[in-house]
Amino acid sequence: MLDPRMTKLAETxxxxxxxxxPGENVHIDVTEIDMALVKEVIKAVHKAGGNPYVxxxxxxxxxxxxxxxxxxxxxxxxxxxxxxxxxxxxxxxIRGGNNISQLSDVPGEKMEMYNKVYRSQTGKGIMATRWVTxxxxxxxxxxxxxxxxxxxxxFFFNVCTMDYAKMSNAMNALKELMDRTDKVRLVxxxxxxxxxxxxxxxxxxxxxVNIPDGEVYSAPVRDSVNGVISxxxxxxxxxFTFENVRFVFxxxxxxxxxxxxxxxxxxxxxxDEGARYIGEFSIAFNPYIKYPMLDTLFDxxxxxxxxxxxxxxxxxxxxxxxxxxxxxxxxxQRPDFGGGEIWFDDVxxxxxxxxxxxxxxxxxxxxxx
Numbered sequence: 004m005l006d007p008r009m010t011k012l013a014e015t016x017x018x019x020x021x022x023x024x025p026g027e028n029v030h031i032d033v034t035e036i037d038m039a040l041v042k043e044v045i046k047a048v049h050k051a052g053g054n055p056y057v058x059x060x061x062x063x064x065x066x067x068x069x070x071x072x073x074x075x076x077x078x079x080x081x082x083x084x085x086x087x088x089x090x091x092x093x094x095x096x097i098r099g100g101n102n103i104s105q106l107s108d109v110p111g112e113k114m115e116m117y118n119k120v121y122r123s124q125t126g127k128g129i130m131a132t133r134w135v136t137x138x139x140x141x142x143x144x145x146x147x148x149x150x151x152x153x154x155x156x157x158f159f160f161n162v163c164t165m166d167y168a169k170m171s172n173a174m175n176a177l178k179e180l181m182d183r184t185d186k187v188r189l190v191x192x193x194x195x196x197x198x199x200x201x202x203x204x205x206x207x208x209x210x211x212v213n214i215p216d217g218e219v220y221s222a223p224v225r226d227s228v229n230g231v232i233s234x235x236x237x238x239x240x241x242x243f244t245f246e247n248v249r250f251v252f253x254x255x256x257x258x259x260x261x262x263x264x265x266x267x268x269x270x271x272x273x274x275d276e277g278a279r280y281i282g283e284f285s286i287a288f289n290p291y292i293k294y295p296m297l298d299t300l301f302d303x304x305x306x307x308x309x310x311x312x313x314x315x316x317x318x319x320x321x322x323x324x325x326x327x328x329x330x331x332x333x334x335x336q337r338p339d340f341g342g343g344e345i346w347f348d349d350v351x352x353x354x355x356x357x358x359x360x361x362x363x364x365x366x367x368x369x370x371x372x
Contacts, residue, residue: 006039008160012137012214013043015164016095017051020135020211025052027092030132034060036099036139044095053093062105069109069117077117081124088128096129099139103147103297106242111270114241118274118327130318137163137214138300148296162291162301165371167210170217173365174207177219177286180363181205184347187223187284189309191336191343193233193249196311198223200284206319208285217289217304222322223281226255232311235340236295236302236333243267244297248332250313255280257313272313277326282316285309285331286345286353290368299331306368307337307356309345 017023029048033041041057048055068076088094106114138144145155185201205221234248245268251259257279262268272278289304296302303310314328336343337356345353353359358366365371 005043008164009040009043010047011164012160013040013047015167015210016044016135016137016214017047017053019167020214021093021095021133022211023048023051023053023093027053028090029053029055029093029095030088030091031055031057032060032094032096033057034096034098034100035062036097036141040097040139044097056087056091062100062102066105066109069106069113072113072116074116074120077120081121085124085128088125088132091128091132094129094132094134096134096136097139098136098300099141099144101141101143103143103239104242104244109242111267115270115274115327123327133211135212135214136300138298144296144298147298148294158291162215162289165215165291167216170371171207171209173371174209174219176362177358177366178205178207180347180352181219181221181286186346186348188346189232189311189334189343190346191233191334192235192341194231194334194343196228196230196232196252198229198255198281198284199227200224203322204320206317213300213304215289215292215301215304217292218285218287218310220283220285220317220320222283222316222320222324223255225280225322225324228252228255228281232334234311234332234334236305236308236335237297238299238302238330238332239297240271240330271328271330274328275326277324278314278328280313280324280326281311282314282322282324282326282329283310283312283320283331285312287333288358288366288368288371290371295333295335302333303331305333305335307340307353308333308335310334 045055140159145152189196208216208218210216237246246263248262250257287304287308292305310331310333312331314326316322316324342355
């Protein structure tokens, strides 16, 4: 029997997130999930009058492709997908998988080549569409969240089908404040970091690009970041789980990077010049998401958190930083994670994960649920 939650989620992706219109081409890019949601998304696209196209991927196949990949292979692969994406109006990515470490033994130089040659082409094509990315509830995902599969599915559908229109209205005050802010200071255990956001726009993330959602992002002025940051959430990147990530910044550049694998993290940060500079700063507040589960789409929305992103900036919050990587790394400032503060132009706006100025209190969890 079809789970009605699948139908509701598919309709959210098609009618709210990407707002598919009659005659539009919609690419559905799927990795390692069962087909129930895929079929519901196809139905919803057809119902909206759109034309659905589907690519189905598998992480074991991806691993085999990349372990002995050549630059020519990746170039042709990227060019062919970019040509297809140029004909698309919308892009819906649905990501699953039974092993988050499936790509961990792909040689570092192959992953670097993959990012530079393939993803740089396809990423531009996706960004030119109205796009949304969703993480699918698999057993492995439930395990990463330390939850039973049934409990995780309940959590998943709650967070993915929440009232994003209500959240969007509550975000307006934070966006307006970020748009007029110059100086930012982040303070917490092992963290004292300062930078400027002057002149760089902020962007609401309210379910139209990612599901789940719940953040407002901008970017630091590229050379303005100074100080130290210690991240308290583990992060999985290129198939490896990094813990205890710590960066030291001088004039925007990461001059010292440590983690549970110093060689691996510095190899990623040496991908290109822009990888050691920051492309995004974001404040997150999804009331349903409380703890890390080693999945960026969820972890970057954790209630009471922010993320600070080495690599490529977004065009709509442009700070001039270009890179083949974009790595969202999360710091949680709720008391159960050690607390912390966010200051805008010498005014405390959030303490221990809660907004403390009246115009932002609508974003505290009790007002969003």
